[in-house]
Amino acid sequence: MPIRIAILIFDDAEELDVVGPYEVLAYWALTFPDDQVTVECLSADGAPVRCAKGMQIGAQGDFTNVSQADLVIHPGGWGTRALMVDEQHLGRVRQWRDDVPVMASVCTGSLVYAAAGLLRDRPATTHWASLNTLAELDPTIRIAAEDRFVDDGDIVTSAGISAGIDMALYLVARLAGVERARQVRRGIQYDPEPPI
Amino acid sequence: MPIRIAILIFDDAEELDVVGPYEVLAYWALTFPDDQVTVECLSADGAPVRCAKGMQIGAQGDFTNVSQADLVIHPGGWGTRALMVDEQHLGRVRQWRDDVPVMASVCTGSLVYAAAGLLRDRPATTHWASLNTLAELDPTIRIAAEDRFVDDGDIVTSAGISAGIDMALYLVARLAGVERARQVRRGIQYDPEPPI
Numbered sequence: 014m015p016i017r018i019a020i021l022i023f024d025d026a027e028e029l030d031v032v033g034p035y036e037v038l039a040y041w042a043l044t045f046p047d048d049q050v051t052v053e054c055l056s057a058d059g060a061p062v063r064c065a066k067g068m069q070i071g072a073q074g075d076f077t078n079v080s081q082a083d084l085v086i087h088p089g090g091w092g093t094r095a096l097m098v099d100e101q102h103l104g105r106v107r108q109w110r111d112d113v114p115v116m117a118s119v120c121t122g123s124l125v126y127a128a129a130g131l132l133r134d135r136p137a138t139t140h141w142a143s144l145n146t147l148a149e150l151d152p153t154i155r156i157a158a159e160d161r162f163v164d165d166g167d168i169v170t171s172a173g174i175s176a177g178i179d180m181a182l183y184l185v186a187r188l189a190g191v192e193r194a195r196q197v198r199r200g201i202q203y204d205p206e207p208p209i
Numbered sequence: 210m211p212i213r214i215a216i217l218i219f220d221d222a223e224e225l226d227v228v229g230p231y232e233v234l235a236y237w238a239l240t241f242p243d244d245q246v247t248v249e250c251l252s253a254d255g256a257p258v259r260c261a262k263g264m265q266i267g268a269q270g271d272f273t274n275v276s277q278a279d280l281v282i283h284p285g286g287w288g289t290r291a292l293m294v295d296e297q298h299l300g301r302v303r304q305w306r307d308d309v310p311v312m313a314s315v316c317t318g319s320l321v322y323a324a325a326g327l328l329r330d331r332p333a334t335t336h337w338a339s340l341n342t343l344a345e346l347d348p349t350i351r352i353a354a355e356d357r358f359v360d361d362g363d364i365v366t367s368a369g370i371s372a373g374i375d376m377a378l379y380l381v382a383r384l385a386g387v388e389r390a391r392q393v394r395r396g397i398q399y400d401p402e403p404p405i
Binding site for chain 1: 399404
């Protein structure tokens, strides 16, 4: 069965929120074609976006196809400040939540999910500097401040920016098994050694 | 003193080779403006490039300005297979080596440096799957197979793909001190926990 993955991109999305998971998932898709995985970056209108640190990233389609995805990833970044009060976007997110089996977020992407009501009575996380905002948006959320990512079944949230890489590897393991995830990890040589 | 950083982009550059260091260095530049750091992605002609896994990334300038940089980062990816036999590109790399105080590479970017003769009698590394190729390109290179990155002063090379993040944090520490690098690490919440 094909696995269709959509990564949402928008102005002021954080660069690594997008490209960390993209690298993991697209490496999986292209290295193991028999797994029938596709990964696309989709923007609202299909046009390129200007990310939070200035990088322009192109879209491979627009939001009309998000509902057909098996997994959606909502990155964070400064742009979520606008999206979390954008009723059109929140309406789209609620619709996708009804249509898409697994909704994942990186960093402050979970603030948008919280504003849309998706995280009611659920465990979730976000960037460490936004944990208070997450709790204020919906006091029913059980804040998982210590977790790198939180799998609550149909919703998976991650901590800040680089945590999207760990979450994406976890999603590969969940969807295709631990051995496949290990192959992807080896491929991108993800044996991190923070030097400081 | 301003610090100008150029990240080279080209068709079939590996996405995370580019965006891992970009996130680290641009986070530094934008969060600490008093440090006077600028980070730009530059392509040969200033046009967007199509990366190895399909993502289109825009350029903020062309190669005419690379020689003015204080630090150049050459990503890897499938596109280096063409660049390492492209005499025009190898000539540019040799010129930059003369003009730029620090030349760094991610993943198979070091194959291009080796082909250009930059790594003669030096220690260096690359993606684990290309260590043999690196040694064949220039048998005088002292292959540092176990290192996440290698600082040889004016040339710094890293291991595969995700190792560019570690190298970039190290370069922040080298250029601005350990405390600044720790602030950047905290900002991008780089406390990696590979889940498999």
